[in-house]
Amino acid sequence: MFTFLCHVSPIAVPELPEVERAAGLLRTALVGRTIASVSTLHRSAARYLPASVADTLASCVVTRVERRAKYQLLHLDDGRVIEVHFKMTGDWAIGPASLPAPALERVRLVTTDGTRVSLVDGRAFAVMRVHAANASFLPPLGPEPLDAAWSGDLLRAALSRKRGPIKPALLDQRVVAGLGNIYAAEALWEAAIHPNARANRLSLARVTRLAAAARLVLERAPNARYYGHRSADDGHAYAIGDGADEQWCVYDREGEACRRCDGRIRRVEQAGRSTYYCGRCQRA
Numbered sequence: 001m002f003t004f005l006c007h008v009s010p011i012a013v014p015e016l017p018e019v020e021r022a023a024g025l026l027r028t029a030l031v032g033r034t035i036a037s038v039s040t041l042h043r044s045a046a047r048y049l050p051a052s053v054a055d056t057l058a059s060c061v062v063t064r065v066e067r068r069a070k071y072q073l074l075h076l077d078d079g080r081v082i083e084v085h086f087k088m089t090g091d092w093a094i095g096p097a098s099l100p101a102p103a104l105e106r107v108r109l110v111t112t113d114g115t116r117v118s119l120v121d122g123r124a125f126a127v128m129r130v131h132a133a134n135a136s137f138l139p140p141l142g143p144e145p146l147d148a149a150w151s152g153d154l155l156r157a158a159l160s161r162k163r164g165p166i167k168p169a170l171l172d173q174r175v176v177a178g179l180g181n182i183y184a185a186e187a188l189w190e191a192a193i194h195p196n197a198r199a200n201r202l203s204l205a206r207v208t209r210l211a212a213a214a215r216l217v218l219e220r221a222p223n224a225r226y227y228g229h230r231s232a233d234d235g236h237a238y239a240i241g242d243g244a245d246e247q248w249c250v251y252d253r254e255g256e257a258c259r260r261c262d263g264r265i266r267r268v269e270q271a272g273r274s275t276y277y278c279g280r281c282q283r284a
């Protein structure tokens with residue numbers, strides 16, 4: 001089990017653009033629809049969504065699907081909210097209920113008009129649970145990097161209390177919500193900032209460039225990444241692919257040439273996470 005968890009090549013962990021895409025698929029499939037049934041098909045999913053709770057979702061209408069950081073929130077007409085977090089390998093498989101069930105199905109939601117939304121999850125770490133109306137359950141979250149209001153000024157204010165290196169600071173969800181390990185590394189490369197640069201020492205000009213770079217890598221992702229690609233074409237719509245076509249500038253490119261300066265891409269461990277950067281053109 002332990003060796004299985006220590007993967008050699010990176011897996012396609014859902015990051016913010018994938019979760020945004022997943023929420024979009026869910027919106028199309030579920031908003032305005034009535035839930036016929038929800039079934040928990042795996043003990044890992046039953047820890048969060050026991051059958052006694054899943055059964056109470058029948059006949060609820062999904063009124064709205066919201067994304068906040070990497071959380072997907074399904075608002076129901078009785079005020080309750082279904083929280084979903086994909087964690088490592090979660091995804092939706094969406095299709096007509098008449099299709100054969102997708103592989104690795106953990107939770108199955110079927111609407112009264114015959115759409116099946118399955119939470120599929122190889123490692124079974126994903127969370128799907130129900131919260132009471134008006135419950136407060138999200139952790140403290142900073143601004144959304146894709147919001148038009150987010151700026152270098154806001155980022156610099158959030159970084160002012162961060163005396164450590166910039167890369168782990170960018171992963172603090174209170175600094176910016178949902179930026180994730182891959183895109184933090186890619187944004188730092190775009191902005192030519194070394195991952196070890198002191199977070200609260202960066203000039204406003206560099207932080208402004210970093211905020212723009214974060215937005216750029218997140219907005220570019222839907223075209224550059226691998227959405228909808230699955231080695232098994234089973235007729236379902238998926239939000240996240242198999243990761244085969246990823247095109248990164250630094251992530252997972254240790255030892256390769258920098259696309260900007262031909263320098264060597266390096267890898268270091270920071271706060272327990274791999275960070276990739278160009279040793280030549282990213283400056284502290």
Ligand SMILES: [Zn+2]
Nearest residue numbers: 258261278281
């Ligand atoms: Zn370089």
